[in-house]
Amino acid sequence: xxxxxxxxxxxxxxxxxxxxxxxxxxxxxxxxxxxxxxxxxxxxxxxxxxxxxxxxxxxxxxxxxxxxxxxxxxxxxxxxxxxxxxxxxxxxxxxxxxxxxxxxxxxxxxxxxxxxxxxxxxxxxxxxxxxxxxxxxxxxxxxxxxxxxxxxxxxxxxxxxxxxxxxxxxxxxxxxxxxxxxxxxxxxxxxxxxxxxxxxxxxxxxxxxxxxxxxxxxxxxxxxxxxxxxxxxxxxxxxxxxxxxxxxxxxxxxxxxxxxxxxxxxxxxxxxxxxxxxxxxxxxxxxxxxxxxxxxxxxxxxxxxxxxxxxxxxxxxxxxxxxxxxxxxxxxxxxxxxxxxxxxxxxxxxxxxxxxxxxxxxxxxxxxxx
Ligand code: SAH
Ligand code: SF4
Numbered sequence: 001x002x003x004x005x006x007x008x009x010x011x012x013x014x015x016x017x018x019x020x021x022x023x024x025x026x027x028x029x030x031x032x033x034x035x036x037x038x039x040x041x042x043x044x045x046x047x048x049x050x051x052x053x054x055x056x057x058x059x060x061x062x063x064x065x066x067x068x069x070x071x072x073x074x075x076x077x078x079x080x081x082x083x084x085x086x087x088x089x090x091x092x093x094x095x096x097x098x099x100x101x102x103x104x105x106x107x108x109x110x111x112x113x114x115x116x117x118x119x120x121x122x123x124x125x126x127x128x129x130x131x132x133x134x135x136x137x138x139x140x141x142x143x144x145x146x147x148x149x150x151x152x153x154x155x156x157x158x159x160x161x162x163x164x165x166x167x168x169x170x171x172x173x174x175x176x177x178x179x180x181x182x183x184x185x186x187x188x189x190x191x192x193x194x195x196x197x198x199x200x201x202x203x204x205x206x207x208x209x210x211x212x213x214x215x216x217x218x219x220x221x222x223x224x225x226x227x228x229x230x231x232x233x234x235x236x237x238x239x240x241x242x243x244x245x246x247x248x249x250x251x252x253x254x255x256x257x258x259x260x261x262x263x264x265x266x267x268x269x270x271x272x273x274x275x276x277x278x279x280x281x282x283x284x285x286x287x288x289x290x291x292x293x294x295x296x297x298x299x300x301x302x303x304x305x306x307x308x309x310x311x312x313x314x315x316x317x318x319x320x321x322x323x324x325x326x327x328x329x330x331x332x333x334x335x336x337x338x339x340x341x342x343x344x345x346x347x348x349x350x351x352x353x354x355x356x357x358x359x360x361x362x363x364x365x366x367x368x369x370x
Contacts (some may be wrong), residue, residue, distance in 0.1 A: 067355030078124025211240030218259020273302025
């Protein structure tokens with residue numbers, strides 16, 4: 001890798017940060033846990049060096065393309081009761097909705113017509129949608145549209161994952177949320193980190209490209225927890241990692257807790273880029289929601305993905321995982337245009353391919369299964 005000419009920190013870089021970064025750049029992500037902790041502890045003067053290094057690693061490994069993933073939030077019904085999330089079962093103030101398969105297909109068609117090459121189907125954990133129903137939808141979507149399909153539906157039985165994969169789903173996002181088992185169990189009542197990881201291994205076995213990730217700034221989380229989060233992502237060998245700030249929702253038990261900060265989230269993103277040089281990392285919507293410049297800053301700290309919201313406007317405001325979400329009133333076409341102009345303003349290019357590790361069609365999926 002060539003010199004660090006993009007270093008905005010100028011002469012302010014601290015020797016230990018610079019030395020660690022030089023080691024990481026030379027050795028493709030091989031940073032020790034204590035080195036990760038030092039990088040996450042970098043003060044604002046040094047974090048510029050870290051961000052510039054992450055940007056270089058992104059450019060060296062993935063080039064200038066930023067991939068657009070159009071997200072359709074098709075149901076806000078959820079059987080889980082995560083203490084951080086506005087969709088939690090006990091939030092009686094939320095007006096619930098479900099889109100039918102035809103409505104989802106219509107939204108996907110609109111996104112594909114806007115040039116989107118990956119459709120992300122996301123929802124609360126909603127057993128109303130049976131595996132057969134979802135598999136049928138995925139099959140139709142893949143038959144009709146030239147897109148990769150990513151699912152983000154939470155925990156489901158292995159057999160459901162298998163059927164959806166066989167129908168043509170390419171990728172699955174299941175964030176581990178926090179690598180601290182006690183914090184995980186406290187924040188996600190009735191579930192364990194071990195069980196979440198079991199689901200992630202199933203997805204891997206079934207041939208999905210796997211995404212995980214965590215929130216930054218959860219109450220009770222420390223910098224050491226964040227080191228564990230990054231090490232877990234490395235151990236899982238994820239193809240994608242979603243890293244965003246925790247944002248307290250007023251109708252959850254965590255109301256009143258402070259939100260994760262922009263600065264720390266960017267540091268976690270940047271260090272993750274050093275550790276996973278080729279993973280796809282979104283500049284998350286949550287990052288854009290805590291700061292007007294959040295997504296742009298994310299793209300300059302290692303991110304290579306943006307996820308424009310292509311959910312029909314009618315339902316948009318009801319998918320309130322956290323408050324203050326950006327883009328609630330932008331039509332799909334406006335959301336995609338805004339993402340394109342952000343990418344271009346940075347001198348980068350909109351990804352033209354599927355932006356995955358590889359693309360597999362349903363026939364090939366079947367063969368992998370048997
Ligand atoms: N139900 C699925 C997918 C929808 S939730 C699941 O839980 O996997 C998608 C993501 O929203 C979660 O992975 C979590 O990281 C994030 N999220 C939930 N509540 C949040 C909050 N208050 N602030 C920031 N992100 C939150
Ligand atoms: Fe449901 Fe996902 Fe929210 Fe948990 S994070 S309450 S599983 S939508």
